[in-house]
Every structure is written in structure tokens, then in C-alpha cells.
Amino acid sequence: MRGHALFTPDPTDSSTAEVRPWFQQNWKWIVTLVFACLTISRFTVHFGYIDEDKKQAAKLINQFHDRINAGQFDQIYDDAHATLRNSLTRQEWLIYMQETRDQFGRFKKVSSSQLNVVMTAPVQIRAACNSTFEEGEAAELFNLVREDDNVELLAYGICPSKDFRAAQQAAQQFYGRMANGQYDAIYDDASADLKNAATRDSLISFLTQVNEQLGACRAASLVGDDYSRKGGRFVGLVYERKCTHGDVNERFAWRIADGKASLRGYHPAGSALTHGLME
Secondary structure (H helix, E strand, O other): OOEOOEEOOOOOOOOOOOOOOHHHHHHHHHHHHHHHHOOOHHHHOOOOOHHHHHHHHHHHHHHHHHHHHHOOHHHHHHHOOHHHHHHOOHHHHHHHHHHHHHHHOOEEEEEEEEEEEEOOOOOEEEEEEEEEEOOEEEEEEEEEEEEOOEEEEEEEEEEEHHHHHHHHHHHHHHHHHHHOOOHHHHHHOOOHHHHHHOOHHHHHHHHHHHHHHHOOEOOOEEEEEEEEOOOOEEEEEEEEEEEOOEEEEEEEEEEEEOOEEEEEEEEEEOOOOOOOOOO
16 A cells, blocks of 8 residues: 655654654554455355444443543453554553543543444444543544454544544545645645645645545545644544545544644545555
């Protein structure tokens, strides 16, 4: 898989090009790896079990929240899908979860949730929860996968609700502007971080190439999020789209300030982008 990443480094940390932990930077590739590595045998026989998948997913999410409150991060790791455990060490996971607990506090309740079963191979369940924690409202995204008779955790993201909504709105505006070729407007509203890393002409050239290589696309589906307060407030969103020339996985980095999200980075990759965006 080839693609291109347009972003600027965190000005507070010259050792990394992103502001999020390694797991949060790379979990979308974990999902891709699962698609490639696991067989399609369940896909042909699984129709009719969607309600059961949702029940098991809801049970796992309840258990996940109980374990967060109890500080049982090891147990979450032990019961997660093998792909997650093979992609990061136990210590990396413990650090990530402790940072989440420190930032958001104890879990209180899920105010609303939406679960979607995706008939891929293997079967996935994606859950979006509007939840209340001690430190406020948060948006949680769970990516779960069915393994034999069990549903297991593949990825988890959490973000303050108000920042998440601002980033979502900005992403939808971005897609509207891309569809209409309004590249100047995208540049004008971008964060200073991105403008310091890319000129107007280079950004317009890059976005034009992306549009040409993708062709017409269906509506984007949100598949992940992450959050950081290091050097500011940052939201990462990951979307998937099916386009005329192939599928694309798009990661956005947004800087949040004064209730508004400004584009800090855009990272498209997928089968549709195979014609020299990045060598």
C-alpha cells in the first residue's frame, strides 16, 4: 500500500512527527493488517448473527468500562485480539490506558451509542459511544472483531465530545470543498502548523492529485479517533471511503482552538493512490 502524508511535526517535540502515542498513530494499520491476514470463512456463513454480534459487543464494552474504573488494564490487554497484542507491547498499552484514565477520570455512564456490524472478513463491530467521565463528556470509538465465537478488542479511541464534534464538522467541510475543488479555502482555514510545512501551491497540487486518483467517492465512514493535549489540543480522525479507482483510508490531524478545528495534517493511503503521490 502506498500513499502520501502531508503534515507538520509537533513543535514541542522534534523527535516525532505526530502528537499522539505510537498506538494511536498506527492502529488504523492494525485494522488493515487484520483484513489482509485473516481468512474469509466466517464471511460466507455469518449472515443472521448480527444481533448476537451486537449483544456481545455491548457486553465487552461494559466490561471494558468496568476494567478502566478498576485499573485492570492488563486484563483488557490479555483479552484483546492477537493483532493488537502483536502490534504493541504490554507496557505501551499500560501507558496508553493510564494516560486515558488520568485525562478523563472514572467512567460514569454511556449516554447514547451506535453499533454497526460490518460484514468484512473477519466480521467487525464498530461502536460509537457518547459517554460521561469524571472530567466531562467524551466520544469513544471501539473497533471490535469476531474471532471464532468471541468478540475481541481491536482498537479504542477517546476524545472530549466538544473537540470531537468540532473535528467532525471540519472534516465534513473538507470533503465538501474537495468535491468542489475549493483547495484555496482548505489552505486558508488550515492551521499555522500546516502552512509552515506546505506552500499554497504545493497543497493545491497535492489535493488535486488526490482527487484525480480517487475519482468519485461514496460518503466517508468514520472508523477511528484519538486525542492529545501535548503542545495544544489535537484530534485525529480516521475515515474510509470507497471511490471509483479503489478504496482509501484517510487520517486527519486537527488542532482545536476557540471551539474550532483547523487542519494540521492529512494522510491518505490506499489502493486508489498508486500512481506516484509518494515514491
